[in-house]
Amino acid sequence: MPTPVPARRLTAIASLVTASALVLAGCSAAAPEASAPATPVSGGTLTYATGFGEPTCLDPHVGGNMPQALVGTNVLESLFSQDETGAIVPWLASGATVSDDGLTVDVALRDGISFTDGTPFDADAVVANIEHMQDPDTASSTAILALGKVASVEAADPLTARFHLSEPDSALQESLAQTWLAMESPAGLARGMDANCAGPIGTGPFVFSEWVKQDHVLLTRNDDYTSSPAGAAHEGPAYLDEIVWRFIPDPATRFAALQSGEVDVIDEMQPADVVAASAEGSGFGVLTGALPGASIRLELNSGYAPFDDERVRKAFIKSADVNPGIQSLFFGTVDRSYSVLSSSTPYGASFESEYAIDADEANRLLDEAGWTSRDADGYRTKDGERLTVDFPISTNQSIPAEVSLFEQIKETTKAVGFDVELHPLDLSSWYGALAAWDFGVTSAIYTKNSPDVLRILYHSDNIQPAPSGYHPNHSHVSIPELDAALTEAGETSDPAEREALYEEAQRILAEGAYVLPLYDHLSKIGYSDRVQGLSLLPTLQIPYFGDAWIAG
Amino acid sequence: MLVKAAWGVAGGVFVLWAAATLTFFGLRLIPGDPAQAVLGGPGSQASAEALAAVRAEYGLDQPVWVQYLRYLGRLGTGDLGSSYSLRQPVAEIIGAQIGGTLLLAALSLAVAWVIALGLAVWSTRGGRVAAAVGSALEIVAAAVPHFWLAMVLVLVFSTTLRWLPAVSTPGPAGLVLPVLTLALPLAGFLGQVMRESVLDALEAPFVLSARARGESEGGVRWRHVLRHGALPGIALSGWAFGWLISGAVVVETIFARPGLGRTLLNAVQLRDVPLVVGVVLVVALGYVVVTVLTDAVSRIADPRLRSAS
Numbered sequence: 025m026p027t028p029v030p031a032r033r034l035t036a037i038a039s040l041v042t043a044s045a046l047v048l049a050g051c052s053a054a055a056p057e058a059s060a061p062a063t064p065v066s067g068g069t070l071t072y073a074t075g076f077g078e079p080t081c082l083d084p085h086v087g088g089n090m091p092q093a094l095v096g097t098n099v100l101e102s103l104f105s106q107d108e109t110g111a112i113v114p115w116l117a118s119g120a121t122v123s124d125d126g127l128t129v130d131v132a133l134r135d136g137i138s139f140t141d142g143t144p145f146d147a148d149a150v151v152a153n154i155e156h157m158q159d160p161d162t163a164s165s166t167a168i169l170a171l172g173k174v175a176s177v178e179a180a181d182p183l184t185a186r187f188h189l190s191e192p193d194s195a196l197q198e199s200l201a202q203t204w205l206a207m208e209s210p211a212g213l214a215r216g217m218d219a220n221c222a223g224p225i226g227t228g229p230f231v232f233s234e235w236v237k238q239d240h241v242l243l244t245r246n247d248d249y250t251s252s253p254a255g256a257a258h259e260g261p262a263y264l265d266e267i268v269w270r271f272i273p274d275p276a277t278r279f280a281a282l283q284s285g286e287v288d289v290i291d292e293m294q295p296a297d298v299v300a301a302s303a304e305g306s307g308f309g310v311l312t313g314a315l316p317g318a319s320i321r322l323e324l325n326s327g328y329a330p331f332d333d334e335r336v337r338k339a340f341i342k343s344a345d346v347n348p349g350i351q352s353l354f355f356g357t358v359d360r361s362y363s364v365l366s367s368s369t370p371y372g373a374s375f376e377s378e379y380a381i382d383a384d385e386a387n388r389l390l391d392e393a394g395w396t397s398r399d400a401d402g403y404r405t406k407d408g409e410r411l412t413v414d415f416p417i418s419t420n421q422s423i424p425a426e427v428s429l430f431e432q433i434k435e436t437t438k439a440v441g442f443d444v445e446l447h448p449l450d451l452s453s454w455y456g457a458l459a460a461w462d463f464g465v466t467s468a469i470y471t472k473n474s475p476d477v478l479r480i481l482y483h484s485d486n487i488q489p490a491p492s493g494y495h496p497n498h499s500h501v502s503i504p505e506l507d508a509a510l511t512e513a514g515e516t517s518d519p520a521e522r523e524a525l526y527e528e529a530q531r532i533l534a535e536g537a538y539v540l541p542l543y544d545h546l547s548k549i550g551y552s553d554r555v556q557g558l559s560l561l562p563t564l565q566i567p568y569f570g571d572a573w574i575a576g
Numbered sequence: 577m578l579v580k581a582a583w584g585v586a587g588g589v590f591v592l593w594a595a596a597t598l599t600f601f602g603l604r605l606i607p608g609d610p611a612q613a614v615l616g617g618p619g620s621q622a623s624a625e626a627l628a629a630v631r632a633e634y635g636l637d638q639p640v641w642v643q644y645l646r647y648l649g650r651l652g653t654g655d656l657g658s659s660y661s662l663r664q665p666v667a668e669i670i671g672a673q674i675g676g677t678l679l680l681a682a683l684s685l686a687v688a689w690v691i692a693l694g695l696a697v698w699s700t701r702g703g704r705v706a707a708a709v710g711s712a713l714e715i716v717a718a719a720v721p722h723f724w725l726a727m728v729l730v731l732v733f734s735t736t737l738r739w740l741p742a743v744s745t746p747g748p749a750g751l752v753l754p755v756l757t758l759a760l761p762l763a764g765f766l767g768q769v770m771r772e773s774v775l776d777a778l779e780a781p782f783v784l785s786a787r788a789r790g791e792s793e794g795g796v797r798w799r800h801v802l803r804h805g806a807l808p809g810i811a812l813s814g815w816a817f818g819w820l821i822s823g824a825v826v827v828e829t830i831f832a833r834p835g836l837g838r839t840l841l842n843a844v845q846l847r848d849v850p851l852v853v854g855v856v857l858v859v860a861l862g863y864v865v866v867t868v869l870t871d872a873v874s875r876i877a878d879p880r881l882r883s884a885s
Contacts, residue, residue, distance in 0.1 A: 073743070073832075078842075080661045160629055218663065237662075237672065238834035272743055272832040276727055280742040281832075284734045287743070420845075452847050453606060 064557060066263045068574040072567070073272040073281055075292035081221035082232060082241070084204045085157045088166025090471065093203040094291070095241055095269050097566045100206035100226035103131060103150070104197045105253045106473060106563045110316065110370040112197045113254040116145060116207055116227065122517060126192030131200075133183045137251050139209035140231045147179030152210035154187075162217070170199035192515040194522065198474035201563045227251050229262040229570040243267040249570070256571055257557060263573035275423075279550070282308065288555050288574070289567065293548040295354045295425050301550045309551050311558060312357075313565035314368040314544035316473040318481060319361045320426070322433075322465050322540040327487070327500030330411055331464055335393040337537035339386040340413070340465070341379060343440040346542060349432040353425040358543040364478065364530055366544050368562070371475040371526040375534035379541070386440045395441065404441030412443045413464035418454040421469050429542070430467070458498060468498055469545055473563050475526050479510040482533060499538040506532045588864040595860040596651060599853045600644055603844075610660050610847045611636055634660060647853075656857070657850035661843070666854035669839065674858065677835035680827070681820040683751065684758035685813065691759065692766035696805060697797065700774045710771060717764030722826040726757045730830075744833040754831045758823045762816055766809045774805035803877055810874050817866040821859050 076091040084092040084100065103117040116137060121130045137145040154177045157167040173193040180186040187196065199205060212225035223232040229249045234242035249261045270287065272278045279297045281287045293301070293310065301308035324331045324340065331337050350360055362379055365372035390396075395404040395411050404411040415434075417427060427448065434444040444465070449457060457463055470477055480486060484502035487495055506529055513525035533539050547565035551558055557571040611630045631637040635646060650657055656666035699710025733753060734742035744750040777783060778801055786800050824837035836855055843851035875881045 081663070163630065221663065236834070237669075238838055270743070270832065273838075274830045274832070277730060277742055277830050277832060280730045280735050284738055284742055286741050286745070450845055452845065 062556070062575060064258070064263050064571075064573040065575065066573070067265050068263075069266050069268060070264050070289065070555065070569065070572065070574060071268045071270060071287040073270045073278050073287040073290045075273060075275055075278055075290070077273065078238065078271045081217075082235065083208065083217075083220050083224040084206060085153075085162055085164050085167050085208070086217070086221060088164055088204040093564055094566055095243075096206060096224070096226075097203045097228075097561060097564070098230045098243060098267070098569050099228040099232055100203060100208060100224060101228050101251060101253070102201050102203060102206050102563070103133075104201040105561065106198070106201055107255065108368075108562050110368060110473070110562070112201065115201070115253050116251060117200075120197055126515065126517065127189045129187040129189065129196060130180060131185045131187065133185065134251065135183055137227055138248070139212070139225050139227055140246050140248070141209050141211055141225045143209045143211045143225075145207065145227055146182050147185045148182075149207060149210050150185035151177050151179055152213060153205075153207050154185075156208075156213050157205065164204075166202075166204040170195075170202065170205060192517070194514055194517050195474040195476035198476070201473060203564065203566070230267060233266075238271065240271070241269040243269060252570060253561065253568070256568075257559075258571060262570045263557070264569060267569055282550055282552065285552065289549060289551045289558065291547065291549050291567070292423075293550045294423060295357045297550065298357045298548055299355045307553050309553060311547075311549040311551065311560055311567070313547045313560045313562070314366045315471050315547055315565050316366050316369045316563075317471040317477045317545070318364060318469075319366050319541045319543065320467060320469065320545050321361075321364060321542055322467055323498040324465050324538055324540070325461065325463055325498065325500055326536075326538055327502075328461055328464075330395075330413065333393050334537060335389040336395070336411075339389040339393070339440060340437060340442060341537050341540050342382045342386040342389070343437045343442065344433045344540060345381045345436040346429065346433060346540075349429045350543060353428050353432075354543075357548075358546060361541045361543045364481075364533055364539055364541055365475060365526075368544070368565070369473070369475055369477070371523050373527045373530040375531065378534040378537070383440055390441060398441060401443075402438070402441065403443040410443050411441055412445060413437075414445050414447060414457075414462065415465050416447045416449050416454050416457040416463050417467070418451055419448050420451040420454075422467060426467070455494065459494060461500070463498075466498060467542075470496065471545070471564065475522070476514050478526060478529055479514050482529070482538075483507055483510050499533075501533070501536070501538050503532060503536070584868070588861075588868075591864055592857055592860050593648075595856050596648070596853050597644075599856045600647065600849065601640075603847060603849050603852060604640060606847075610634070610849055647850075651857075656854040659843070659848055659851040659854075661846045661848045662851070666850050669851065670836065670854055670858055673834060673836050673839050676833060677821070677824050677828070677837060680751070680754055680758065680824060680833070680835065681817065683755045684762065684820055684823075685816060687755055687759035688762035688766055688816070689809070689813075691763035692770055692809065693802070693806070695763070695767045696770040696774050697802065699771060700778065701797070707771075710767070714764045714767040714771070717760050718768065719764070720761050722757055722761065722823050723830060725760060726753070726827060726830045729753045729756060742831070744831050750831075750833075754827045754833060757827050757830075758820055761823075762819065766812060766816070769808040769812060770805045773808050774801055777801040777804035780804070807874060807878055810870055810877060814863070814867040814870040818859070818863050821862070 074094060076094055079092045079095065081087065082092065082096065084096045101116055103115060105113050105115040107113050116134055118132045118134050120132070131150070133145065133147060133150065139145060143149065154171065154174065156162055157164050158171060173189045173191050175188045175190045178186050206226060209225035212220055222235060229246055230243035231246050232241065233244045244266045245262050245264060247261050252259050272281060275292060275294050278290045279293065282290045298310050300306060302310050324337050326332055326337065347360055350358060361367065362374040362376040363372040390404055395406045397405050399405050399410060415430065417430060430446055434446060437444055458466060470481060472480065480496045482497055482499065482501045484497070484507050486497040487500055487502060509525045509529045513522050513529070516522055547560060549560070549567055554575050556573050556575050559568050559571060560566065561568045611627050635643055658665050659669055662669060695710050695713065699706045730742045730753065733740045740752050741750050744754065783796055783800055786796050821837065824835060825841050827833070828835040828837040829841060840852065840855045843855065
């Protein structure tokens with residue numbers, strides 16, 4: 025599967041080498057004397073500017089969104105982590121044993137780790153954390169969903185946490201690897217929600233020491249750090265004294281601030297800025313990694329007209345010519361994907377031939393489906409009704425280049441007679457349109473570090489809205505064989521069986537024309553050449569600063 | 577006099593009530609669930625229990641008119657309530673953010689006045705060419721959108737020249753670009769009306785009589801014409817306050833400055849009703865106060881208004 029820039033290593037030097045050849049060339053061209061890997065230097069302040077927005081609570085157990093995970097990952101650590109292939113590796117846990125019936129999971133914990141408030145990390149701490157996530161008063165949405173099959177947890181001995189499950193869960197360790205299920209000091213949790221939201225206490229290389237709302241969060245070094253994740257370049261405390269975590273919502277300002285040296289690292293780069301920063305001698309570098317979960321894709325609402333007719337869905341997919349647009353609008357920074365799963369998520373399967381462009385076939389299918397006449401504007405009609413497809417676009421989630429791509433899809437599908445109506449909406453309105461099934465096609469992001477994301481997105485159970493009104497199955501797919509494959513894949517722990525089941529599920533989706541995959545959702549991190557040793561933690565492609573340092 | 581003041585206060589209270597009411601119901605007309613704002617934002621997959629608990633805690637399970645009356649009752653006692661998304665008293669949030677926005681607005685207004693006055697005097701004095709150039713500058717400045725101007729200023733002064741920071745920093749340097757972004761278009765508006773008014777005044781009989789008394793050209797301009805020319809500018813400053821606050825939403829977002837504008841934008845996106853209404857009320861109150869102030873300043877600048885009362 026194509027990965028644009030394969031940069032998911034954790035070692036400092038490896039990440040510099042593999043991040044992109046351009047970056048390395050840039051380094052040596054700009055500063056030839058510094059081209060040899062230097063010895064890390066301790067000290068200094070790094071300024072990070074995020075475009076993901078400011079969390080309303082720093083404890084990722086509460087709610088559970090990307091801004092919380094980003095700022096929290098360098099403070100709060102998880103039981104497990106993942107390597108660049110998506111395989112589970114231990115972190116605060118040293119391993120896990122699953123019983124034969126799959127209903128009991130013993131998680132063994134590493135000895136000698138303490139939270140930064142001095143509280144020891146042990147099985148009681150794990151129990152306190154899981155109970156905190158499952159407590160309705162915590163108002164968790166991400167963690168509580170990931171723990172859906174966990175009935176209870178107990179401390180079997182001081183270093184063994186025993187999870188009792190209501191049904192087998194092959195994704196449990198992947199779930200526990202997410203920052204939204206990170207381990208926090210039980211003493212910290214006991215302070216109550218307001219205090220814990222202002223500064224949760226973890227085991228990580230940094231601690232939360234200040235939060236000036238709308239301005240920055242200050243992270244300072246944990247001098248007693250001992251729990252580096254697998255693949256880290258060094259053990260022990262971080263090199264940086266502190267990280268100033270700033271919130272700069274506008275992407276152009278963010279990049280300008282990087283260019284003028286006011287900040288050292290930025291996220292959410294625009295495609296043109298990625299090209300500029302990757303250029304030789306620019307003085308900057310770019311780290312990219314595919315966010316796990318679903319690829320960025322169009323979901324066709326198969327529950328309602330006109331896409332309740334498979335022929336109309338196929339005609340849409342055969343006429344939506346996206347490759348030229350991806351090439352021109354993204355300047356070659358992303359590759360076309362033919363898989364519903366992100367390239368960093370295991371068991372992705374590509375079905376390129378299902379997405380071939382064929383306008384003649386599209387026209388034939390639409391004729392066959394009864395959309396035979398055309399109105400004055402050239403759109404197809406049936407019984408006096410126009411072939412209209414409403415397309416609500418979240419302006420929070422879709423970057424400008426993506427919106428332009430959707431405009432090109434509108435144009436290319438118009439040739440065969442579709443009237444695609446684009447509706448740019450703010451986040452709340454967009455979710456409102458989705459909840460009301462008031463759309464023909466839409467594009468939604470779903471980040472999860474497990475192929476189990478397919479069950480969330482395409483199992484018929486998830487057509488029914490969650491109590492909040494949100495239904496992840498936007499395609500309104502309801503196929504018994506698909507449900508069976510997804511349920512079984514979520515329960516079996518045999519890798520070969522999982523692979524076969526997930527491939528079967530993806531084949532059903534591709535052949536039924538429910539989804540049009542576009543490209544991976546990329547984490548795009550720009551950094552100044554002064555910053556060394558920066559890497560992305562593979563679990564959620566979040567920058568890891570435990571190895572980072574600032575060169576003179 | 578007392579009756580007049582009472583009417584003024586009643587008018588101010590009416591404006592505040594109308595602002596609170598329109599905002600309260602306006603936010604309910606657009607889609608979005610405030611309970612989700614509490615539970616991690618829109619699209620959260622919160623459980624039924626969590627949603628029910630939140631709705632009960634914030635009274636969102638009550639009929640809208642009950643919520644409205646309760647809300648008004650609390651407002652009457654000066655309690656702005658608690659933010660859904662930030663879990664903090666609204667008054668506390670506004671108190672922490674208002675300083676930056678007021679400083680930004682006040683500096684922008686002052687800079688806009690200086691530019692507009694300078695431009696008006698220069699362009700009415702320098703003959704046809706100066707008049708044409710002044711008028712063109714004012715029209716362009718007034719027509720420029722904030723976000724565009726901000727990006728151009730960043731590109732020139734931060735990215736290329738590296739003179740000024742692109743994002744807000746503590747200290748005066750970080751204020752220069754945000755203030756210019758707000759002040760330049762405003763100076764265009766103010767300059768246009770002032771120049772017209774200066775030109776009118778130059779033709780007016782009182783200028784002729786001043787000249788006849790032997791007043792120098794500078795004296796005519798600074799003592800008589802400018803005072804006359806500034807009047808519409810003063811009247812416009814009340815309006816400018818509201819305009820600056822709406823501009824602050826854009827400027828604070830682009831320059832990543834903490835402030836009320838950014839607070840308002842985030843609150844609207846999350847359907848955080850108490851916070852939105854709180855900010856709107858504070859801005860409306862500011863508008864009322866500034867209008868009263870501009871009235872007073874007009875009286876000082878214009879002797880005709882004093883004799884009329």
